[in-house]
Amino acid sequence: MTRERWARLEAIFDRAIALPAAGREAFVRASAGEESLAREALDLIAAHEADHPLLDAPAAHQLPEGMRIGPYAIERVLGSGGMGVVYLASRADGQFQKQVAIKLLTAGLHAAFDQRHLRVEREALARLDHPHIARLLDSGYNSFGQPYLVMEYVEGEPLHVWRLQQQPSSQAAIELWLKVASAVAEAHRNLIVHRDLKPANILVDRHGEPRLLDFGVAKLLGESNAEATRTQYYTANYASPEQRSGAAITTGSDIYSLGVVLHELLTGELPPGNALRGDLAAVVAMALREEPHRRYATVDRFAEDVRRSLKGLPVSARPDSLAYRTGRFLGRHKIAAALVLVACTVIVAAASVAVIQARRAEQVTQYLKSMLGGSATDPDSLVRERGAAVKLSELLEQLDRRISAHPPAPEVEFELRHVIGLDYYQMGLYDQARNSLARSRQLADRLYPANHPSRHDMNLVRGALELAVGRFAEAEQILRHLRTQWRNPPPHSLAVLCANLGTAELRLGHRRRAEATFQQGLLADPSNPLLLSNSSLVFIEQGRFTEAIARLEKAAASSRAAHREPRVPLAWTLANLGLIYLWTGQHEAARRNAAESLGLFEATLGRDHPATIHPIMTLAHVTSARNPSQAEALMRRGVAAQAAALDEGHFERAVGLTHLGFVLMRGANPQEAVKPLRLALALRKKTFQPPNWRIAETEGFLGEALARTGRRVEAKPLLESSAAGFAEVYGTTNPRTQDALARLQHWGR
């Protein structure tokens, strides 16, 4: 057949089948012109009308009424969704008269994924036997190889429709919800997370009994497949933050969705609405917390609180804690989050990358040399040069672009992206670090199996990065997962992992968990500087300064003893050490440590890096009595560095303003101190909730500044509040509390 003839045949066929059957033959004969072509076209049209069992395997959504699936005959479509169609059907073999719901997947490419979901649903349902979960009756493959599930048919209305129709009292609504919660709890006990709890998946029958449906996107916990912990299927309004962000799913995700369902059931609105009051509002709010681990630990506990609030009994839900608010705040302000950590006198986790970097330094040096025609020395010496950070950042950007333009072998690119990510991270360029690590991760996915050591290293850095930018929950999640994944990590790596994980846990308010994590790390590597340094935070936050100093001194000594330990982490250790010496009245030790810290920061991160504020403020304090104008100049320099790098509303700025206020108030014109101190106090009050030593610190200084300018009436309540705050956080015998009490005695009269 010639191409032209085939094209004519096709044109006639296409147009003819669009016509009513009666007009086709006339049309074909008129347009074909010759008998043989007309004959062929008419044969094709006849074939078009004919059935062909082989070629016509029906797609699921086309199943006609009466068609059989296994022993069931289809009656009608009940509903359809992204994954398939649910039919109402009944036993066709007369074994028993019962209507069932059959879920059959639509044919097509995506069915590859959906089949797995259907398998998961089948396994999930097979494990579950609960009066409020629609039961699985049967499963199999139809004649076209499509899998199907046969489920109990629930004649009822979805929850939201039921609510509109029945207008239930709060009591009735809560009682119904408790039944749904018991179904979810049963699933969780069987290690199944539903992942798509919403009113449409909860049917209420005519006796008012709810049934939980659709485990199609459920997750079987303990399944080895990592993909299964993440899913693209979710319903936006009811999905937890971790589902929306694609993070790992836990039973906490269902608790969140149950919270949304309860809120809507009671108020008719999706949260956040204002209609809920009292304990119930607190209970729902706890279920809806952003970080899964801060919600109720189990559905049963959630249900218990709901039950108690119904009876007017006290509930376990508590309003958001300080740690949570801080975490949220930090999460929103990525800038200079390393500094944010130090504001809480934290040593940043940067050292974690040092080891890895040391191991790969050779490779980087090689590459840098090849890129720069042999002019580059090793990156450490670049950093060692004063102000080299700027140069290095330019160099990295250049490398970044070159690698993108001319990608080397994937193995090489993986190493380079990794190292570049580390360098960006160390320089505080977190967005660039994140991009680079994301690329490195992509490559690792192609190159290495799930349990390859290179991936562990990379995940360690990812965790450290999240910690540094203040995304503590993410950091905790990555690192905790890594801890379970990593079989027999080298002691040093385990120590670094624990140092970062413990810090994340501490930031999230889990002091005991953090202590245990630090302890685990210290058992593996008792002299790891980063771990020693970070673990001191547990003491610092509680005002246990003697123990904190001992720990930090050990960290510093260990850091100095290590051959290649980079100096940025040592600089943080020394900054914190200086600060605690200051707080405990040991001014010479404070000055010595702060001076060394400042020198290291200047040499590594540059003179105008905002991190410098931390040693500077300690130096300013110890200088202020002897040389107020020098102290003021120092503080102004630190404040300027902060102003250049941080937003005006960044709570880190309160550090600079508070201590600038301190030196001004001790200087010739204390009136000048009032404004920065008021600003600082406002910032700190916005960020932290009393009792908090940071608020207490600024209140004390502001009180003293006001008293020095003769405004004693205004000063007194501030000084009282300061002393009370310190006493509450640190206890009455703590040196800082003693300081605050002395200040109150002297200036509060």
Next chain:
Amino acid sequence: MASEPADITDLLLRWNAGDSGALDRLTPVVYDELRRLARSLLQRERPGHTLSPTALVHEVYCKLVDQNRVGWENRTHFFGAAANIMRRVLVDHAKKKFSQKRGGSAKKVAIKNDENLQTVQFASEELLLLDSALDALDRIDARKARVVEMKFFAGMTNKEIAGALGTSDATVERDWKMARAWLIQAMNSGNPPAE
């Protein structure tokens, strides 16, 4: 198995990035896996557990390809390639069965009036008829033959086929109707219509 899932995914990604050599290396692995699966499934002949070609391709895809790493386009191309491979697997299997039956040495294949056995049943004569009709169609209109392969042997939707062939859904639908009618006509008449 000689090949790890990671390799298949990598080959798939490379092939899609324009490395045509990757397809040559991809094909035997996918073919082996499909044949192995098909053999075990077709031999089982257990009611309620037969598997269509579509389901087979899906199985193989799930097994061989790390789905976290490949985008929709890659899946489409995999299925596009697998459609042809699947065709060869089933045809080879059918040829073997057919020759065994003609030789009379092999166990007779029970063809009961049981819908569950349909898939096994078509795996011989009818499939061979379809295969030669499809070859004939390929000589006249290669794109239409590809459409049939993808729709029939890989269970791809029109949209997916359109994506793989770089054409529109409507064209795929028109191609399918014409090809289907032509193939039915060809198979019914015992030999292909005027070539």
